Amino acid sequence: MENVVSEQQSKSPDTGTDTRRAEGPKVEGDVVFALSNVNVFYGAFRAVRDVNLQIHEQEITAFIGPSGCGKTTVLRCLNRMNDLIAIARVEGDLRYHGMDLYANGVDAVEVRRRIGMVFQKPNPFPKSIYDNVAYGPRITGMVKKKKGGDLDDIVENALRKAAIWDEAKDRLDSSALGMSGGQQQRLCIARAIATNPDVLLMDEPCSALDPIATAHIEDLMQQIKSEYSIVIVTHNMQQAARVSDRTAFFSVEVNPDSDTRTGVLVEYDHTDRIFSNPADPRTESYVTGRFG
Amino acid sequence: MTVTHMPHSDAELGSLSGSPRRLRREAIIKQVLFGAAIFSVVVSFLIVYALLSEAWIFMRDIDWSTTWGQIGWFPRRGIYDVPTLLVATFWVTIVAMVVATPLGLGAAVYLAEYARPGVRKILKPILEILAGIPSVVLGFFALLWIAPNVVANLGGEGGRGSILAAGIGVGILTIPLIASISEDAMKAVPDALREASAGMGARKVTTVLRVVLPAAISGLAAAMIVAVSRAMGETMVVFMAGGAADAAIFTSSPYDGSLTMTAAMASLASGTDNVVGEGLTFQSLFFVGLLLFLITLALNMLANFFVRRIREQY
The missing domain is CATH 1.10.3720.10 (MetI-like)
Structure with a gap:
């Protein structure tokens, strides 16, 4: 952790990030996730190689890169969603607030209760709007009663934070499937934050949405980042540039002997630096649109 | 090698109406498949008819x-x-x-x-x-x-x-x-x-x-x-x-x-x-x-x- 701090201090004078960070009440450098030498395998195939990066609290961290570069795979390691894939295997050290996420005895269910997720395609349950948001609080035992009282407040609060309360308040009991795609995605965000997680992982949350709905989600991310650390995977470089504090650029390496492709982390830095003055030529050619 | 585009005469283009034999075969295949589909429907109706005709005698003549x-x-x-x-x-x-x-x-x-x-x-x-x-x-x-x-x-x-x-x-x-x-x-x-x-x-x-x-x-x-x-x-x-x-x-x-x-x-x-x-x-x-x-x-x-x-x- 000291490493990181000193590294950033050395960088900050010319990027201007230092002043911006210094205005915030948070002390720079609170690390949520620390990944060292993380490798992900699907069976014998190595999907991601040697990822080292640290994700900071109350920031938006973007993962960008071309298709197949492993950005989603790495994201799904952070809340152990890869456990759902029988052949997936994670190697290396992956720490969440200093705790080893893949240690023996760590329950993936407990991990996911602290680290919420929003998916690429809006995936509300075929239940009412209310029941969608209430799902997490109900199953995690946040509320004693399964209806009314506290739960109503939690649902309203989550819908307000996800900027969809005004559109949803008059039809809480109607099916979530009757909403538009953008509304469904904001509902999914409301559902994810209803359990008050520490981190929100977003896997290309806007890729199925039109520009107006996308703008809604981006505004929303800015509003909630003071409460939740956000990690977002995106195909859209402009989006990464607009919303994120730091950006990790992943790329693909073709293994010449087996013709398989492995994702690698090329560069990780403050977003403005990644887009204005990247250290690696591959990053530069990607962000300037020369490949990918 | 250059290919010059020549307008075709009517005889070269031929008729667009297609081979009558092929059309006939197409029609026959369709009929056969329709017959197969209708067969099970017909059998079902015959079964219901047989069931109904005898059951009707029972319902008519029985002392309820x-x-x-x-x-x-x-x-x-x-x-x-x-x-x-x-x-x-x-x-x-x-x-x-x-x-x-x-x-x-x-x-x-x-x-x-x-x-x-x-x-x-x-x-x-x-x-x-x-x-x-x-x-x-x-x-x-x-x-x-x-x-x-x-x-x-x-x-x-x-x-x-x-x-x-x-x-x-x-x-x-x-x-x-x-x-x-x-x-x-x-x-x-x-x-x-x-x-x-x-x-x-x-x-x-x-x-x-x-x-x-x-x-x-x-x-x-x-x-x-x-x-x-x-x-x-x-x-x-x-x-x-x-x-x-x-x-x-x-x-x-x-x-x-x-x-x-x-x-x-x-x-x-x-x-x-x-x-x-x-x-x-x-x-x-x-x-x-x-x-x-x-x-x-x-x-x-x-x-x-x-x-x-x-x-x-x-």
């Missing part, structure tokens, strides 16, 4: 007081107590569903949600073998194994057939049906919903109970209804293990032997179409058949209604 509140079903003596058959059918169906629903649904949940691909690859064909067991074999099994080993332990008599023994046998026969339709219904639930639930920190069992099963509910309801109509229509097991030959005294207890609608028809019509008895014995078969047909038709329509609802979801 002999069909209700009599001591039992004695068709050769002109006593047609329909409730005897209805109650036995009801019991067989209930017992079968009590046996088949938890086992079939449990198997389906396991196969769809828990089984690793390797295990599934082995288990599924075995379940399908169970579906392929001839019902006459299961009839024997019900009479010679279920009756002495299961029914006897449930407080019944093990030495003979009974409605309970037959019902358990039919239940075993129905398990694969419920398992297969329910599994399809659960497999149709998008993985995105399972991921959403897991991402909220739900345990697997929570995801299954609160997301997958509710999302698949119309398919599961359809499975139950199809299973009920299958259990009602099953003949051989109830005929062999039901504990009655061709007549039965009315009973409301599943521990007794009795005749279901199907067993009553099979027992009268076995071996010859020369059903001997007083007056309308022969026609009574068709009347019972018509009743059964109407009940299963209604159930199948209900199942179709539920299945159609599946497609409207997600």
Whole structure:
């Protein structure tokens, strides 16, 4: 952790990030996730190689890169969603607030209760709007009663934070499937934050949405980042540039002997630096649109 | 090499109307396939017609007081107590569903949600073998194994057939049906919903109970209804293990032997179409058949209604 701090201090004078960070009440450098030498395998195939990066609290961290570069795979390691894939295997050290996420005895269910997720395609349950948001609080035992009282407040609060309360308040009991795609995605965000997680992982949350709905989600991310650390995977470089504090650029390496492709982390830095003055030529050619 | 574009003359282009032979062949193929499709429809109508014409004679000529509140079903003596058959059918169906629903649904949940691909690859064909067991074999099994080993332990008599023994046998026969339709219904639930639930920190069992099963509910309801109509229509097991030959005294207890609608028809019509008895014995078969047909038709329509609802979801 000291490493990181000193590294950033050395960088900050010319990027201007230092002043911006210094205005915030948070002390720079609170690390949520620390990944060292993380490798992900699907069976014998190595999907991601040697990822080292640290994700900071109350920031938006973007993962960008071309298709197949492993950005989603790495994201799904952070809340152990890869456990759902029988052949997936994670190697290396992956720490969440200093705790080893893949240690023996760590329950993936407990991990996911602290680290919420929003998916690429809006995936509300075929239940009412209310029941969608209430799902997490109900199953995690946040509320004693399964209806009314506290739960109503939690649902309203989550819908307000996800900027969809005004559109949803008059039809809480109607099916979530009757909403538009953008509304469904904001509902999914409301559902994810209803359990008050520490981190929100977003896997290309806007890729199925039109520009107006996308703008809604981006505004929303800015509003909630003071409460939740956000990690977002995106195909859209402009989006990464607009919303994120730091950006990790992943790329693909073709293994010449087996013709398989492995994702690698090329560069990780403050977003403005990644887009204005990247250290690696591959990053530069990607962000300037020369490949990918 | 340069190719110059030359306008074609009419003779070179030929006619656009196509070969008459090919068109004719196309038409014939279509006719043959239509014939195949219409054949089963025609046969169905003929069956209904045959059923209706004889059943109509029964309904026209019968003294309706002999069909209700009599001591039992004695068709050769002109006593047609329909409730005897209805109650036995009801019991067989209930017992079968009590046996088949938890086992079939449990198997389906396991196969769809828990089984690793390797295990599934082995288990599924075995379940399908169970579906392929001839019902006459299961009839024997019900009479010679279920009756002495299961029914006897449930407080019944093990030495003979009974409605309970037959019902358990039919239940075993129905398990694969419920398992297969329910599994399809659960497999149709998008993985995105399972991921959403897991991402909220739900345990697997929570995801299954609160997301997958509710999302698949119309398919599961359809499975139950199809299973009920299958259990009602099953003949051989109830005929062999039901504990009655061709007549039965009315009973409301599943521990007794009795005749279901199907067993009553099979027992009268076995071996010859020369059903001997007083007056309308022969026609009574068709009347019972018509009743059964109407009940299963209604159930199948209900199942179709539920299945159609599946497609409207997600």
